[in-house]
Amino acid sequence: MVTTENQYAIETISLTKIFPDWWGRAKVIAVEDLNLQVLQNEIYGFLGPNGSGKTTTIKMLLNLLHPTKGASFVFGGSVDSPAISGRIGYLPEESYLYRYLTARETLDFYGRIFGLPADIRKARIETLLEMVGLSGMGNRQIATFSKGMARRIGLAQALINDPDLLILDEPTSGMDPMGTRQIKDLFVELARRGKTILLCSHLLADVEDVCDRIGILYGGRMQVEGTVRQLLQQKDEMQMRTGQLSGRALEQIKRIVSSEGSPIDIEKPMDKLESFFIKVVAKARQEKQRTSGVEAGTGISGFLAEKPVVQHENILDKLVGAHPQKGPEEPEKSDRVEATKSPPVSQTQPPEADYGLLQQLTRQKTEAPLPSTETVQKEPEKPSVKKDILDDLIRKKSSGSTEITQPEKKEDTENA
Amino acid sequence: MHSIWAVARNTLAQALRMKIAAVVILLLLILLPLMSMVMDGDGTLLGKLQTFTSYGLGLISLLLCILTIAISTYTLSNDLKCKYIFLVVTKPIRRFELILGKLLGIILLDILLLGIFSAILYGCTRLIPKITDAPESQKFQANAEFFTSRIGIKTELAKDLINNRARQRYNELKSSNQIPEDMSYARIMSELYVQEAMKVKRVDPGQTKEWDFEDVRVKNADDPNTFIFVRYKYQTAAPPPDEKVYGLWQVGDLRQFKAGAAKIKTPVYNVERDEVIRVTHEFAVPANAIAEDGYIGISFFNSTALNQTAIIPEELELLYQTGNFTANYFRAVLMILVRLVFLAVIGISLTTWLSFPVAVLVCITIFFVGLTNTFILDAIGGVGATAGMIYSILLKPLLWLLPQFDGVYNPNGYIVAGRTIQWTFLATTALFTLLVKGLLMLLAGMLIFRRREVARVAA
Ligand SMILES: Nc1ncnc2c1ncn2[C@@H]1O[C@H](COP(=O)(O)OP(=O)(O)O)[C@@H](O)[C@H]1O
Ligand SMILES: [Mg+2]
Numbered sequence: 001m002v003t004t005e006n007q008y009a010i011e012t013i014s015l016t017k018i019f020p021d022w023w024g025r026a027k028v029i030a031v032e033d034l035n036l037q038v039l040q041n042e043i044y045g046f047l048g049p050n051g052s053g054k055t056t057t058i059k060m061l062l063n064l065l066h067p068t069k070g071a072s073f074v075f076g077g078s079v080d081s082p083a084i085s086g087r088i089g090y091l092p093e094e095s096y097l098y099r100y101l102t103a104r105e106t107l108d109f110y111g112r113i114f115g116l117p118a119d120i121r122k123a124r125i126e127t128l129l130e131m132v133g134l135s136g137m138g139n140r141q142i143a144t145f146s147k148g149m150a151r152r153i154g155l156a157q158a159l160i161n162d163p164d165l166l167i168l169d170e171p172t173s174g175m176d177p178m179g180t181r182q183i184k185d186l187f188v189e190l191a192r193r194g195k196t197i198l199l200c201s202h203l204l205a206d207v208e209d210v211c212d213r214i215g216i217l218y219g220g221r222m223q224v225e226g227t228v229r230q231l232l233q234q235k236d237e238m239q240m241r242t243g244q245l246s247g248r249a250l251e252q253i254k255r256i257v258s259s260e261g262s263p264i265d266i267e268k269p270m271d272k273l274e275s276f277f278i279k280v281v282a283k284a285r286q287e288k289q290r291t292s293g294v295e296a297g298t299g300i301s302g303f304l305a306e307k308p309v310v311q312h313e314n315i316l317d318k319l320v321g322a323h324p325q326k327g328p329e330e331p332e333k334s335d336r337v338e339a340t341k342s343p344p345v346s347q348t349q350p351p352e353a354d355y356g357l358l359q360q361l362t363r364q365k366t367e368a369p370l371p372s373t374e375t376v377q378k379e380p381e382k383p384s385v386k387k388d389i390l391d392d393l394i395r396k397k398s399s400g401s402t403e404i405t406q407p408e409k410k411e412d413t414e415n416a
Numbered sequence: 417m418h419s420i421w422a423v424a425r426n427t428l429a430q431a432l433r434m435k436i437a438a439v440v441i442l443l444l445l446i447l448l449p450l451m452s453m454v455m456d457g458d459g460t461l462l463g464k465l466q467t468f469t470s471y472g473l474g475l476i477s478l479l480l481c482i483l484t485i486a487i488s489t490y491t492l493s494n495d496l497k498c499k500y501i502f503l504v505v506t507k508p509i510r511r512f513e514l515i516l517g518k519l520l521g522i523i524l525l526d527i528l529l530l531g532i533f534s535a536i537l538y539g540c541t542r543l544i545p546k547i548t549d550a551p552e553s554q555k556f557q558a559n560a561e562f563f564t565s566r567i568g569i570k571t572e573l574a575k576d577l578i579n580n581r582a583r584q585r586y587n588e589l590k591s592s593n594q595i596p597e598d599m600s601y602a603r604i605m606s607e608l609y610v611q612e613a614m615k616v617k618r619v620d621p622g623q624t625k626e627w628d629f630e631d632v633r634v635k636n637a638d639d640p641n642t643f644i645f646v647r648y649k650y651q652t653a654a655p656p657p658d659e660k661v662y663g664l665w666q667v668g669d670l671r672q673f674k675a676g677a678a679k680i681k682t683p684v685y686n687v688e689r690d691e692v693i694r695v696t697h698e699f700a701v702p703a704n705a706i707a708e709d710g711y712i713g714i715s716f717f718n719s720t721a722l723n724q725t726a727i728i729p730e731e732l733e734l735l736y737q738t739g740n741f742t743a744n745y746f747r748a749v750l751m752i753l754v755r756l757v758f759l760a761v762i763g764i765s766l767t768t769w770l771s772f773p774v775a776v777l778v779c780i781t782i783f784f785v786g787l788t789n790t791f792i793l794d795a796i797g798g799v800g801a802t803a804g805m806i807y808s809i810l811l812k813p814l815l816w817l818l819p820q821f822d823g824v825y826n827p828n829g830y831i832v833a834g835r836t837i838q839w840t841f842l843a844t845t846a847l848f849t850l851l852v853k854g855l856l857m858l859l860a861g862m863l864i865f866r867r868r869e870v871a872r873v874a875a
Contacts, residue, residue, distance in 0.1 A: 062506045064871035082508030090506045096499040098426065100433040112422030113507045157503065 009165050009196035010038040014070035017056050030056040032220040043191050045207030046200040048217030054200045089163030093170050095154035099143035103153050114161040128156035147174040166197045172206050184210050218284040419509035423517025431487045431525050440483045444533050452540040461550040461558045466832045472537040473828050477752045484756045485779045488763025491518050493772040501870050512862045522760040534749040565744035565836045566735045571627045582608035618726045619718045631710040634703045634736045642703040645735040650693040653726035662690045662722035668705040670713035682707050738836045747837040748827035754846045758819050761854040765861030790823035
């Protein structure tokens with residue numbers, strides 16, 4: 001197959017995957033009508049909660065699954081062609097490595113499949129083992145490795161062919177914070193060398209400071225897509241980042257700001273993407289989009305909590321829970337949400353549902369947010385809800401241990 | 417090509433690190449030398465050699481077959497189940513290359529293990545005559561009948577002639593109203609057939625029976641050290657007092673006497689034997705007895721002076737040497753290898769769409785059908801009734817697809833009897849088993865696997 005050099009490293013056209021049940025009826029719509037375009041030399045953050053269809057998309061890209069509808073191209077062609085698969089490095093969601101091989105044998109095996117000459121193979125294996133910090137354990141069997149160690153070999157394996165495109169499915173899962181940091185530095189370095197990376201994760205910390213562009217998937221559909229900056233900037237708000245200030249200094253600042261006639265709110269800095277992500281997912285949920293992935297979890301299971309957790313009546317949960325999956329014949333109720341246009345906003349009670357989601361996300365966070373710029377201009381997200389769910393959340397959650405706060409934001413809707 | 421080789425190496429490593437391979441190796445390493453010590457057969461050196469090689473080859477073949485079935489059904493299905501395959505098929509390797517690589521790995525393992533164990537068996541077999549103190553006659557017998565490679569030509573019963581005679585007898589009986597009313601036609605006929613066949617086979621006292629062999633080509637027939645062998649067994653109409661038969665044999669171009677020629681060109685050998693009945697015997701004559709055109713005749717004379725009863729020489733066979741034991745043993749081992757490769761092909765092909773347990777079950781079934789398939793196919797061929805027709809239409813194509821490991825396809829029989837496995841036979845068997853049946857299955861497997869969604873989990 002002739003591969004025409006394409007501007008897209010990855011392109012999917014209306015990619016859809018429906019898993020049928022035993023009788024051949026549609027059971028799970030894992031990915032629906034996905035049009036993904038990843039440019040060459042771009043780090044693309046492919047985000048979404050568990051079960052939103054990220055892995056399924058990757059599997060279709062790599063021909064491990066056949067799309068029910070639509071098509072996908074890598075470097076303008078099919079991964080079936082060795083010329084194209086030879087340019088890809090892939091790290092699956094778990095490290096599916098032969099347990100009976102040693103780390104070195106593992107890398108050697110994959111190197112051989114790529115047809116690397118012996119000297120290059122040997123040199124690369126040593127460099128990669130060094131890089132992932134396992135050079136001393138090259139002769140140990142993978143079976144004896146911990147999950148994080150196997151993960152590192154998985155990463156080394158994905159790099160053995162010096163790929164032009166890296167497809168990484170939750171690369172930091174099971175990895176320690178140092179490893180995570182290392183990996184992120186690696187991504188930046190690889191991108192600098194002209195590589196393309198599809199970084200798939202539900203861990204926002206993984207993507208936020210390395211990705212050029214992100215897309216958020218929910219229920220198999222792309223909810224928003226854009227550069228991190230575009231998505232997070234709020235134009236009519238400003239944020240100052242300082243060291244710890246005395247009360248007196250704060251009072252002075254407040255006075256100055258009030259004299260400008262602007263409201264002021266002083267908080268500790270926080271993750272930006274995280275709140276955005278939650279908002280997107282919450283919105284999708286509120287619009288009763290079905291997902292075959294995880295629904296909002298309830299806080300902590302009753303039997304685990306020391307004190308009984310107060311279960312709030314949650315209308316949203318009820319609504320969503322009643323129709324976890326829509327039948328294929330049922331008409332689609334929600335519009336596809338994009339960064340540029342927003343659908344009509346429905347008036348719904350702010351959901352507690354997101355308390356669970358928030359917890360789930362923060363629990364897995366491995367790193368403290370990295371303040372990067374002194375001032376970040378903020379722009380209200382375009383698709384937003386009448387009443388910010390997080391505001392409500394914070395007020396109700398008085399005893400929670402999660403340390404996430406959200407700058408008080410004005411209610412804002414474009415179409416209001 | 418490099419990717420096929422990479423997969424082959426990996427499969428080999430997997431198999432060697434699997435416990436089952438270790439168990440098979442250990443079992444053979446213990447059992448083979450042990451068997452060479454305890455197996456005795458009928459007490460003679462020949463018997464001991466025959467029993468040992470028969471069991472030895474059988475054991476090696478069986479254990480390696482099981483090992484091959486286990487590994488070939490395991491390797492691909494386990495890759496699929498444990499998702500190892502995700503990291504393989506996403507690399508520059510085509511699906512058929514993956515299958516070929518796995519197959520190659522298993523074949524290499526089979527060659528390795530079969531080579532080692534057949535060498536051990538060979539060594540033990542060669543050692544047995546040296547460490548057993550058997551009389552010279554037994555050693556001679558072992559060399560003539562076991563450490564050799566001979567081809568045998570059997571005489572065929574003239575079935576049509578016997579059938580005609582049986583029918584004629586039936587008609588005679590019918591016209592004279594002597595047919596018993598309570599017997600069916602088929603039973604009477606089969607009875608008459610046996611009677612007529614006996615008439616053809618028996619040699620009454622004072623009579624001579626002759627067998628003709630055409631086109632017998634023996635290498636170096638003029639060399640006085642090249643021999644041909646006559647093999648037979650006696651039955652008698654009535655048991656002789658000493659359980660013995662005195663036979664007067666003539667081997668050579670018997671046409672020379674009939675033509676009344678004065679001078680005899682090729683030698684005719686007279687052989688006198690006194691031997692017990694119901695046991696297979698054998699004698700040798702120089703191969704120069706064969707006429708130039710490849711004809712040789714054997715005659716048996718039942719002398720009234722020596723015997724009092726009719727004698728029935730059975731299973732008469734003319735044998736001649738075509739090669740040595742070692743080469744023949746090698747061909748027997750290759751025949752086992754054909755079997756192993758076929759099983760590996762089946763195992764892998766099945767797991768392109770079946771899970772491990774199902775594939776193992778199917779594979780073992782195929783293996784056991786293979787062990788009796790020649791017999792089954794023959795039996796079906798023999799059934800003439802309507803039921804047989806149905807079987808042969810429905811079952812035969814299916815059975816045809818399955819392998820044949822028994823009968824003439826079983827190398828044990830050849831080695832035990834010192835019979836030659838001809839290269840042409842080995843080649844056609846290999847061609848037919850592997851390139852026709854095996855390739856068909858392999859291509860089907862590859863086709864299925866090419867379209868398979870490897871990330872699809874079976875419910
Ligand atoms: N082989 C399968 N059969 C049926 N459903 C599946 C299969 N694989 C994935 N799914 C479903 O598809 C949805 C998307 O899964 P996945 O792509 O793994 O999510 P993510 O990687 O975003 O966490 C989930 O609801 C999951 O249960
Ligand atoms: Mg996943």
